[in-house]
Amino acid sequence: MTDTSEGHRLDPTDWSAFEADLHRVASACVARLRAARELPWQAPPEDMAARVAITGRGMPTTDLFDRIATDIMPHATGNTHPRFWGWVHGTGTATGVAAEMVAATMNANMGGRDQGGAEVERAVIKWLHDIAGWQDGSGLMTSGTSQATILALSCARMRAFPSVRADGLAALPEMRVYIAAGGHSCVKKALEVMGHGAAAIVQVPAPMGRMDVDALRAAIAADRTAGRHPLAVVGTVGSVNLGTYDDLNALADVARDEEMWLHCDAAFGFWTRLADAPWRDLSKGIERADSVAMDFHKWMAVPYSAGAVLIRDETLHLATFRERPEYLAAGADGLAGGDWWATDYGLELSRSFSALKVWATVEGLGMDALGAQITDNCRQAAHMGDLAQASDVLELAAPVVSNLCVIRPLQGEALALAAQLQLSGEAVFSTTIVDGTSCLRAAIVNHRTTTADVEAAVRALEAAARDA
Numbered sequence: 001m002t003d004t005s006e007g008h009r010l011d012p013t014d015w016s017a018f019e020a021d022l023h024r025v026a027s028a029c030v031a032r033l034r035a036a037r038e039l040p041w042q043a044p045p046e047d048m049a050a051r052v053a054i055t056g057r058g059m060p061t062t063d064l065f066d067r068i069a070t071d072i073m074p075h076a077t078g079n080t081h082p083r084f085w086g087w088v089h090g091t092g093t094a095t096g097v098a099a100e101m102v103a104a105t106m107n108a109n110m111g112g113r114d115q116g117g118a119e120v121e122r123a124v125i126k127w128l129h130d131i132a133g134w135q136d137g138s139g140l141m142t143s144g145t146s147q148a149t150i151l152a153l154s155c156a157r158m159r160a161f162p163s164v165r166a167d168g169l170a171a172l173p174e175m176r177v178y179i180a181a182g183g184h185s186c187v188k189k190a191l192e193v194m195g196h197g198a199a200a201i202v203q204v205p206a207p208m209g210r211m212d213v214d215a216l217r218a219a220i221a222a223d224r225t226a227g228r229h230p231l232a233v234v235g236t237v238g239s240v241n242l243g244t245y246d247d248l249n250a251l252a253d254v255a256r257d258e259e260m261w262l263h264c265d266a267a268f269g270f271w272t273r274l275a276d277a278p279w280r281d282l283s284k285g286i287e288r289a290d291s292v293a294m295d296f297h298k299w300m301a302v303p304y305s306a307g308a309v310l311i312r313d314e315t316l317h318l319a320t321f322r323e324r325p326e327y328l329a330a331g332a333d334g335l336a337g338g339d340w341w342a343t344d345y346g347l348e349l350s351r352s353f354s355a356l357k358v359w360a361t362v363e364g365l366g367m368d369a370l371g372a373q374i375t376d377n378c379r380q381a382a383h384m385g386d387l388a389q390a391s392d393v394l395e396l397a398a399p400v401v402s403n404l405c406v407i408r409p410l411q412g413e414a415l416a417l418a419a420q421l422q423l424s425g426e427a428v429f430s431t432t433i434v435d436g437t438s439c440l441r442a443a444i445v446n447h448r449t450t451t452a453d454v455e456a457a458v459r460a461l462e463a464a465a466r467d468a
């Protein structure tokens with residue numbers, strides 16, 4: 001219910017009543033988090049669209065919050081459940097929920113100006129530099145790795161062709177960016193929106209999911225002969241299909257020799273750096289990259305959405321994106337001050353305070369717990385692989401390198417088996433194709449998963465395959 005007078009229209013009339021309603025929302029959220037283990041994905045109701053169609057009539061906050069809790073909150077993807085391993089979905093944390101509420105309360109526009117939140121974001125970026133083994137550098141929080149990739153490759157292009165901001169693409173040669181076959185499609189999308197087209201991406205053969213470095217060198221040489229400009233090589237740091245890692249030191253050598261940019265797609269794989277041996281060494285060489293993209297919303301369990309880009313050269317980073325028209329002029333004092341404006345480092349002007357949920361996760365849970373969690377998931381994937389290998393109706397489709405386990409059913413069809421387990425609520429695998437056959441795929445980035453969950457899911461999969 002709102003006061004209809006000027007200056008009050010959109011605030012609660014009765015703050016105490018609002019507070020009571022908000023406590024009920026908080027209780028509903030905690031109840032859902034607490035019951036996450038019993039709440040697998042369910043198909044949304046047939047009439048979902050009708051239930052949420054906008055009426056625009058307004059309603060009392062009590063009724064509104066009830067509707068959100070009953071009509072919307074239950075119909076999620078289910079990635080809060082311990083046996084959800086499809087695609088690469090993070091689980092979210094209770095700490096992150098609280099931080100999101102505080103961020104919304106502050107309602108800070110994190111594009112720039114002199115405000116405390118900017119230091120929170122800078123602290124997060126600095127922390128990422130430390131994990132990457134970078135002495136210094138630049139960076140920015142993004143909505144995810146897809147956005148981060150556009151920023152990184154734009155910097156790469158700016159370094160090679162400083163005229164691009166003024167003159168566009170017309171005078172530039174055809175560019176090429178190299179990535180291991182099976183590398184993530186966000187790189188292709190980035191090149192498309194940057195105006196180079198899908199033709200600019202070169203998929204380098206990757207036996208066992210690792211880029212063949214000789215084939216990379218040969219591809220670069222062939223493109224140079226044809227008059228094309230080899231712009232960047234993208235190292236895959238945790239592939240979506242198999243969880244494999246490129247030899248980043250070898251790629252860094254090529255980038256150095258060829259005067260190319262080395263970008264690393266470390267969306268989830270970055271975090272193996274927090275794990276125990278041997279996993280923590282998988283991304284060796286990332287300290288030599290020119291840019292890195294990674295997500296917090298996958299393996300760091302920060303609620304969606306939050307990612308980041310690291311750019312080695314801050315001057316170049318600013319040269320690529322800084323734009324200060326008269327209405328964004330910097331000032332020595334007051335709000336127009338502040339020596340770090342996020343908008344100078346990326347595409348967005350108005351942006352959310354997503355740094356707070358990352359900061360709260362790291363400061364609240366601590367690096368030891370986060371690292372142990374990464375190690376757990378890698379062990380669980382290895383265990384799942386052993387169970388599949390020991391089964392008479394399943395086999396391991398590729399070696400388990402980190403947190404991904406890909407299982408080939410020897411009976412039944414992968415897509416149908418995955419759907420059956422999803423619908424029964426027993427487990428969520430997604431599917432992929434390995435060596436031409438369809439397989440079930442578990443990407444374990446889930447802090448609720450236990451060894452018992454892994455064992456129960458493999459038993460359910462075996463039973464389904466036997467019945468197929």
Ligand SMILES: *Cc1c(COP(=O)(O)O)cnc(C)c1O
Pocket residue numbers: 088143144145146147184186238239240265266267268295307
């Ligand atoms: C998820 C993912 C991406 C895309 O990241 P978003 O945060 O979803 O934009 C890119 N690369 C890899 C390896 C991924 O797993």
